[in-house]
Amino acid sequence: MDVRSQISMVFHLDKCIGCHTCSIACKNIWTDRKGAEYMWWNNVETKPGTGYPGKWENQDIYQGGWQKNGKGIELKGAGKPKSLTNIFHNPNMPVIDDYYEPFTYKYLDLIESPPGDDQPTARPISMITGEPMDIKMGPNWDDDLSGSPDYARNDPNLANLTPAEREAMFQLERMAFFYLPRICNHCLNPACVASCPSGAIYKRGEDGIVLINQSVCRGWRMCVTACPYKKTYYNWSTGKSEKCILCFPRIESGQAPACMHSCVGRIRYLGVMLYDADGIEAVASADDADVVDRQMDMILDPFDPEVIASAKANGLADSTIAAAQASPAYKFVKVWDLALPLHPEYRTLPMLFYVPPLLPVVASVTEVDNEEQAKKMNPVGKVWPDSWLYDTTTKELFGTIDDARFPLKYMANLFSAGDTTQVSDRLKKLMAVRLHRRQITVGDLAESTVKEALADTGLTPQTADDIYYLTSLAKFDDRFVIPAAHREQAIEMMEFTGDVRGSTGFGFENDTAKRGA
Amino acid sequence: MRLLSLSIGLVMLGLAAAPTRLTAQESSGEAIFQQKCSACHLTGSDRLVGPGLAGVTTRRDPAWLKRFIMQPDQVLASGDSIANALLLEYQVPMPNIGTTDAEAEALIAFLSGAEAAGESGAQQVAVAPATEEQIVLGQNLFQGTTRFSNNGPTCNSCHEVTNDAVIGGGILARELTTVFSRLGGPGVRAILGSPPFPVMQRAYQGTPLTDEEVVALVAFLERADAEQALHQPRDYGIKLFGAGVVGVLILLGLYSLLWRGRLRGSVNQAIYDRQISST
Numbered sequence: 001m002d003v004r005s006q007i008s009m010v011f012h013l014d015k016c017i018g019c020h021t022c023s024i025a026c027k028n029i030w031t032d033r034k035g036a037e038y039m040w041w042n043n044v045e046t047k048p049g050t051g052y053p054g055k056w057e058n059q060d061i062y063q064g065g066w067q068k069n070g071k072g073i074e075l076k077g078a079g080k081p082k083s084l085t086n087i088f089h090n091p092n093m094p095v096i097d098d099y100y101e102p103f104t105y106k107y108l109d110l111i112e113s114p115p116g117d118d119q120p121t122a123r124p125i126s127m128i129t130g131e132p133m134d135i136k137m138g139p140n141w142d143d144d145l146s147g148s149p150d151y152a153r154n155d156p157n158l159a160n161l162t163p164a165e166r167e168a169m170f171q172l173e174r175m176a177f178f179y180l181p182r183i184c185n186h187c188l189n190p191a192c193v194a195s196c197p198s199g200a201i202y203k204r205g206e207d208g209i210v211l212i213n214q215s216v217c218r219g220w221r222m223c224v225t226a227c228p229y230k231k232t233y234y235n236w237s238t239g240k241s242e243k244c245i246l247c248f249p250r251i252e253s254g255q256a257p258a259c260m261h262s263c264v265g266r267i268r269y270l271g272v273m274l275y276d277a278d279g280i281e282a283v284a285s286a287d288d289a290d291v292v293d294r295q296m297d298m299i300l301d302p303f304d305p306e307v308i309a310s311a312k313a314n315g316l317a318d319s320t321i322a323a324a325q326a327s328p329a330y331k332f333v334k335v336w337d338l339a340l341p342l343h344p345e346y347r348t349l350p351m352l353f354y355v356p357p358l359l360p361v362v363a364s365v366t367e368v369d370n371e372e373q374a375k376k377m378n379p380v381g382k383v384w385p386d387s388w389l390y391d392t393t394t395k396e397l398f399g400t401i402d403d404a405r406f407p408l409k410y411m412a413n414l415f416s417a418g419d420t421t422q423v424s425d426r427l428k429k430l431m432a433v434r435l436h437r438r439q440i441t442v443g444d445l446a447e448s449t450v451k452e453a454l455a456d457t458g459l460t461p462q463t464a465d466d467i468y469y470l471t472s473l474a475k476f477d478d479r480f481v482i483p484a485a486h487r488e489q490a491i492e493m494m495e496f497t498g499d500v501r502g503s504t505g506f507g508f509e510n511d512t513a514k515r516g517a
Numbered sequence: 518m519r520l521l522s523l524s525i526g527l528v529m530l531g532l533a534a535a536p537t538r539l540t541a542q543e544s545s546g547e548a549i550f551q552q553k554c555s556a557c558h559l560t561g562s563d564r565l566v567g568p569g570l571a572g573v574t575t576r577r578d579p580a581w582l583k584r585f586i587m588q589p590d591q592v593l594a595s596g597d598s599i600a601n602a603l604l605l606e607y608q609v610p611m612p613n614i615g616t617t618d619a620e621a622e623a624l625i626a627f628l629s630g631a632e633a634a635g636e637s638g639a640q641q642v643a644v645a646p647a648t649e650e651q652i653v654l655g656q657n658l659f660q661g662t663t664r665f666s667n668n669g670p671t672c673n674s675c676h677e678v679t680n681d682a683v684i685g686g687g688i689l690a691r692e693l694t695t696v697f698s699r700l701g702g703p704g705v706r707a708i709l710g711s712p713p714f715p716v717m718q719r720a721y722q723g724t725p726l727t728d729e730e731v732v733a734l735v736a737f738l739e740r741a742d743a744e745q746a747l748h749q750p751r752d753y754g755i756k757l758f759g760a761g762v763v764g765v766l767i768l769l770g771l772y773s774l775l776w777r778g779r780l781r782g783s784v785n786q787a788i789y790d791r792q793i794s795s796t
Contacts, residue, residue: 044632050784053784054783054784054785055784061780061784062780085775086776089772089776089779091779091780092779092780093780094780095780095782095783097786097789098783098784098785099539099785134792134794134796136785136788136792137785137788137789145789150788154672261676314608325602
């Protein structure tokens with residue numbers, strides 16, 4: 001057993017309101033620079049939709065991730081022979097138009113224009129050329145199903161759905177969508193690391209954060225092709241590739257990453273998980289049907305004495321093990337089995353997990369008689385003449401889950417390599433928790449119904465309350481359990497700290513890091 | 518970056534300092550003569566490239582002599598009759614090799630001393646006829662297929678010789694096909710032994726040619742001179758350009774075959790094409 005620690009994330013999709021605050025927080029801190037204008041290390045997508053960059057999930061186009069071959073797995077679009085023959089022309093690279101041409105507006109024209117007959121306007125200008133441009137695309141152009149025929153209907157995850165199922169998804173009044181916030185998954189088997197000809201990308205030993213060393217990167221851009229989530233980006237100004245760094249300077253000082261800290265819906269959880277690194281190759285080479293279960297099996301129980309002993313033998317600090325025991329990510333992923341990785345079939349073993357959204361699955365629209373209700377309204381109040389009710393209650397236990405307007409198959413394509421039982425198991429648990437809480441707070445459900453629902457999903461009332469607490473009431477320190485970074489130990493391994501006692505500045509070995517090229 | 522500029526600075530400092538770092542021994546007239554003049558001149562009356570210098574201090578006005586030693590190009594350009602007559606006779610103009618005032622004085626003192634000593638100056642070395650191996654070696658050295666043992670630069674980076682065996686020499690310095698008949702064996706040998714021309718001096722500073730290499734090169738240049746009429750390197754003219762165009766087309770074809778599955782344009786192109794442009 002080779003126990004290592006990984007900072008892992010859980011995004012609770014039922015809580016995401018699609019406000020893009022996370023994206024803005026990240027943009028302001030990290031990618032508000034020349035050459036990085038088009039990058040969104042954190043972005044929020046509407047599903048169904050094609051996302052950013054367009055159709056990133058279609059690996060027939062972008063050739064990202066791993067694929068099985070006879071013996072094990074190989075990179076789909078990179079790897080030694082392919083990288084060598086394509087080193088001066090990488091044929092599967094996304095172009096700027098696949099992302100979008102970054103733009104701003106000439107705001108100064110609004111206040112500096114000479115007096116005239118017309119109001120001055122702020123024209124859009126390209127942040128690459130500085131010339132006036134037509135805005136053709138943005139990082140969330142398909143937000144809230146806008147332009148559905150172009151975006152939602154071209155979602156690669158619709159691939160295995162029957163035409164009837166697809167049509168049902170896009171019927172007026174039945175349309176549903178949810179948000180999918182995405183950052184780098186800090187995978188256990190990262191394709192970007194494997195593809196780098198310069199050896200510039202590495203997975204940090206102490207917490208598993210995947211980073212690109214800007215001094216070693218030579219801009220071959222094999223990682224841009226190899227990452228199936230398209231979460232490495234090429235900076236055209238510095239000539240190097242960049243990606244989400246999970247705000248490691250914040251993590252090291254005990255703060256939550258900016259996207260998580262700023263999250264309005266409080267959908268994000270962060271914590272340490274211990275895993276067995278010996279199993280990475282075997283798990284990544286497993287069959288599509290098994291890859292989710294086997295990834296879950298890799299994650300170890302931080303209370304197991306054997307695991308703790310191996311962890312200590314590997315040099316993990318006691319504080320890290322304690323953080324793993326308190327980790328909200330471990331609870332969601334392992335203890336409660338509520339979260340799933342995004343696109344496990346890419347075989348990178350992503351360590352960012354999603355609690356699948358229940359709401360669009362179970363909500364339905366029914367026709368009701370609103371007349372009595374409308375009479376009670378104040379005469380000056382606006383009365384909508386329609387009689388539709390957006391109904392999130394359910395009379396049957398789990399009937400609506402399998403018979404939902406949002407096909408389970410679609411969710412399964414996203415989160416479990418097409419295995420619908422994985423998704424429905426988790427949705428049933430979410431539903432059982434909801435029924436349990438409804439029985440407590442509203443009390444309009446029969447006790448037997450709730451008991452049956454809990455028993456069906458293997459939850460106890462206590463567990464259901466724990467899930468409810470961490471989902472709805474969790475405080476900041478419950479959502480983010482950040483282990484001490486122990487940088488002092490790392491620094492003391494490299495140099496004698498007495499040499500710089502009394503000096504100012506951060507960083508060791510090299511001078512203080514400089515921004516930019 | 519700092520290291521690079523420092524090392525460049527050091528090299529430049531070294532170059533600037535080199536000419537001034539003459540020891541007493543080196544600054545003697547004889548040493549200067551050996552270093553700067555002996556490539557073309559003998560102290561006796563025999564002609565080498567330029568005239569033999571026996572009796573030159575009595576033959577010429579001392580002031581003129583000093584000026585000619587220091588700035589022969591300016592004297593020639595001024596239309597000086599003696600200088601022009603010498604050029605007519607010896608064909609090769611004497612190069613300005615940057616002789617300083619003190620060096621010129623030392624040289625004149627040395628030359629009048631040599632006269633007084635009655636030195637014959639017959640320094641001609643009897644040269645055995647070159648072997649075929651030496652000629653081939655000279656050819657290889659000239660075009661750089663064999664390196665000079667002291668790692669000096671190859672001849673054809675600056676010089677050209679009309680010879681079937683040599684492909685495309687440089688055009689930075691004189692064309693050397695007829696150098697043997699122009700300067701004769703001793704002259705070529707002397708120039709190669711200690712180059713009198715400033716650029717060539719600088720190029721071979723610290724990396725002089727060995728005696729065997731000089732003999733081999735002279736042998737090759739003699740052969741090239743003698744057989745120049747028989748050698749006509751082919752001129753491909755427009756065909757060379759045509760072959761280049763065909764080669765490019767073949768490569769482009771190969772690449773488009775090799776990368777036929779590449780991404781073309783944007784995945785959003787159909788959407789962009791439909792959008793209305795404001796311009």
